[in-house]
Amino acid sequence: MTFHCKNYDIENSKCKRLSGECVPARKGCVLEGRIAVSEELAEKIQRIDEETLQGSRKKSNK
Numbered sequence: 001m002t003f004h005c006k007n008y009d010i011e012n013s014k015c016k017r018l019s020g021e022c023v024p025a026r027k028g029c030v031l032e033g034r035i036a037v038s039e040e041l042a043e044k045i046q047r048i049d050e051e052t053l054q055g056s057r058k059k060s061n062k
């Protein structure tokens, strides 16, 4: 199966919707909660969520 997302910026290899790396099923992705992800991808998504959370905490502490 192949999938092409209209939010994927081919020239810059980034997600236009999330202004960052394309990681299918991450928070805010059109596939979030709609597909089963591998253990490896789930770990990557968790890492991104934690980094995002840490980033927002840093901003709110300023």
Ligand code: SF4
Binding pocket: 005, 006, 007, 008, 009, 014, 015, 016, 017, 018, 021, 022, 023, 024, 025, 026, 028, 029, 030, 031
């Ligand atoms: S992260 Fe999701 S919404 Fe963004 S380009 Fe990738 S598949 Fe599309």
